[in-house]
Amino acid sequence: MNGKGRRTYKLMIVDDSNIMRRRIERSQQFEELQLVGTAGNGLEALELFRKTDPDVVTMDLTMPRMDGIECIGKLVALKPAVRILVISALADKATAVEAMEKGANGFLNKPFTDRQLNEAIAELMR
Amino acid sequence: MLYEQELKTFVEGTTNFFEVAAQQPATIGSPYLMEGSPSVHEYTGVINISGKREGVVYFTAPKAMLTVLLMKMQENDFSHETMRDLVGEVANTISGNARRDFGRDFVISVPNVLSGEKPEFPQKPGQRSFIIPINWRSHSAKLVVSLT
Numbered sequence: 188m189n190g191k192g193r194r195t196y197k198l199m200i201v202d203d204s205n206i207m208r209r210r211i212e213r214s215q216q217f218e219e220l221q222l223v224g225t226a227g228n229g230l231e232a233l234e235l236f237r238k239t240d241p242d243v244v245t246m247d248l249t250m251p252r253m254d255g256i257e258c259i260g261k262l263v264a265l266k267p268a269v270r271i272l273v274i275s276a277l278a279d280k281a282t283a284v285e286a287m288e289k290g291a292n293g294f295l296n297k298p299f300t301d302r303q304l305n306e307a308i309a310e311l312m313r
Numbered sequence: 314m315l316y317e318q319e320l321k322t323f324v325e326g327t328t329n330f331f332e333v334a335a336q337q338p339a340t341i342g343s344p345y346l347m348e349g350s351p352s353v354h355e356y357t358g359v360i361n362i363s364g365k366r367e368g369v370v371y372f373t374a375p376k377a378m379l380t381v382l383l384m385k386m387q388e389n390d391f392s393h394e395t396m397r398d399l400v401g402e403v404a405n406t407i408s409g410n411a412r413r414d415f416g417r418d419f420v421i422s423v424p425n426v427l428s429g430e431k432p433e434f435p436q437k438p439g440q441r442s443f444i445i446p447i448n449w450r451s452h453s454a455k456l457v458v459s460l461t
Contacts, residue, residue, distance in 0.1 A: 203423065204398050204401070204402045204405075205390075205394075205395065205398050206383075206386070206388060206395060206398050206399055206402060207402060209388070209390075210386065210387075210388075213387065249405060249409065249421060249422075249423055250423065251423050275409065276405050276406040276407075276408070276409025276410055277409045277412055277417075277421075278409060278410045278411075278412050278413035279412035279413055279415075279416055279417045279419075281416070281417040282412070282417055296410070297406045297409070297410075298329065298330050298333040298334040298406055299333065300333060
């Protein structure tokens with residue numbers, strides 16, 4: 188719970204770009220989201236996920252070592268209730284469908300505005 | 314070789330990037346063809362393309378432009394590493410967005426970033442690249458698309 192009696196959700200941000208990780212952290216406006224960590228690829232994300240047990244994850248797809256699609260499947264296997272928002276430049280429908288089939292709950296294309304990011308997160312947490 | 318509609322995909326992707334990420338539109342000059350590797354600016358983000366098309370897409374820009382772009386994105390870290398990160402992210406975003414038209418068989422790599430050096434790509438004899446000139450505020454950059 189936060190100070191206003193609302194439930195808090197643990198947030199993990201996964202993106203191979205430091206700029207994007209900071210941008211998402213800075214731009215999201217939800218008091219109930221508490222950042223528990225950031226990761227630069229799928230392997231780091233898995234390790235961090237096991238340590239911090241996040242409720243909400245933003246996930247890039249094109250990353251070194253382990254890509255986002257593979258990572259989504261592994262995170263959902265560990266915690267089926269996790270809510271995952273894919274934030275990726277990959278703009279083809281087939282990739283979005285594959286991410287959703289693996290267990291993602293939303294898909295936001297880069298580049299995005301702050302408003303688009305917050306609407307996507309709001310939809311994810313509904 | 315690129316078809317006109319494919320070239321339009323990259324022009325639109327570039328326009329969209331500056332409109333959304335930098336909140337200020339860029340002016341795109343007339344694309345032109347050239348043989349060999351074009352000159353580059355201080356930072357270059359390279360995406361290797363494989364699958365149904367092969368080649369490279371790269372975004373090359375001067376430090377001064379990237380600095381202003383970072384300010385517009387409300388970044389306060391202007392280090393060499395952040396410049397490299399940004400130029401790779403721009404190349405990744407424009408290339409990834411191109412899959413809207415090219416489809417998922419247009420496979421993009423993670424960005425390979427060069428700073429200072431001239432990129433050397435193995436090119437087939439006679440291989441040509443499309444250069445898309447980008448003017449934003451008082452700065453110039455290029456998107457280079459070389460696909461077979």
